[in-house]
Amino acid sequence: MNNYKHLKNVLNYNIKKIAECSSLFYENSAVDFTHNRKLNFETTIKNVISMETGSLKDELLKLNDYSVDTPTASAFIQARSKIRVEAFQILFDRFNEKTHKDKLFKGYRLLAIDGSVLPIDNTIYDEETTELRHGTTAKAYSAYHLNASYDLLECTYDDLIIQGEAKKNENDAFCQLVDRYKGKKAIFIADRNYESYNGFEHVVQSGNKYLIRVKDIHSKSSITQSLGPFTDDEFDIDVFRMLTLKQNKMTKACPQLYKFIPSNMRFDFMTKENPWYEFHCRVVRFKITDDTYECIITNLDRDEFSIDDIKNLYCKRWGIENSFRELKYAIGLNALHSKKRKLIQQEIYARMTLYNFCQRIVQEIKIPKKDKRKYEYQVNFTRSFHILRHFLNKKGGETPPVDHLIAKEILPIRPGRSNTRNVQSKTVVCFNYRFD
Secondary structure, X not given: OOHXXXXXXXXXXXXXXXXHOHHHHEOOOOOOOOOOOOOOHHHHHHHHHHOOOOOHHHHHHXXXXXXXXXXXXXXXXXXXXXXXXXXXXHHHHHHHHHHOOOOOEOOEEEEEEEEEEEEOOOOOOOOOOEEOOOOOOOOOEEEEEEEEEEEOOOOEEEEEEEEEHXXXXXXXXXXXXXXXXXXXXXXXXXXXXXXXXXXXXXXXXXXXXEXXXXXXXXXXXXXXXXXXXXXXOOEEEEEEEEEEOOOOHHHHHOOOOEEEOOOOOOOOOOOOOOOEEEEEEEEEEEEOOOOOEEEEEEOOOOOOOOHHHHHHHHHHOHHHHHHHHHHHHHOOOOOOOOOOHHHHHHHHHHHHHHHHHHHHHHOOOOOOOOOOOOOEEEEOHHHHHHHHHHHHHOOOOOOOOHHHHHHOOEEEEOOOOOOOOOOOOOOOOOOOOOOO
């Protein structure tokens, strides 16, 4: 059995197992799905996972082979509304558990943690997702903030925390993702804005490693201000600070030894009864151009991980940035099919499950090598996704060798290419006909 068929069977098996105890995931177990209808619990979940970016009616027609018995958009929304978000969350977790393969770097999994904003419809006011902006012409802005843990070697999402944009707290989400992790030893890799003593020590207490880029030593808001002084050049040094809740003459007189933690700074490992905590880290600074530097804080052992290893590991972090682009545009998370907050969360978990399904197939595709090619080639993920979604929905008939179809959809890898990053404010993909 090829990889595609195996993963499709695993996905369908897990949907069936959840359907066997489906009443646990009904909003109202006394009345929901009590009648025998075409849109039952299992079919509704499969349809949510398989939807593409078209209008809701178009998607239902495609999912039902343009049958005259195709359910209406209203019937589909009513069926979705009966299912709790936890059903999709558990499916995401179980599919990962059954299909994950450990790919390691020096014995560690590489898990990048980062956040991404998903704009949603702002006509429904919600204290969690809606920010009221000031000004006479300013409109309310609504969004979800996705805090994801991403396996950089397997190229799949490992865990997810969804926060409303108005209530987001990336450092808190980072700590939760670390605390929830139960797999093999890992290196948690993150970018700026995740620099905090609390986050560092959550990783240490979990028995894992961290590698986090921080603002450079000249930034007044960088955590390195309390770990210095440092030379204005490249360096790789070990730092010790005694963290404390006390602020007295002794701690003020020795800032190179003590770091005061004020009451408004979260730190979960000290109490009034025990107001001292030993903090150790390694600070690495290296050049990326003639006049710019990167600064990394880590607890990786210097004997095991050189500066070149640290540079390489941080460069790999870009994989999670690419994954968000693929999730939103290739998989279609940007094109939501509802305004309702619960249904949006359903789609988030459904799209991430589908992303992992596709990536676990794509990563195993072997591209034939040819001597006369100028570049190395990689699989075209967007085209692969369309192929996989088509056959995931296919009912009956013989399925062609999907792996061979995907192997023909390739793109050249052109090293050294770069473009200026054009950062623009994002808005929801808002088509009135899409929503119900």
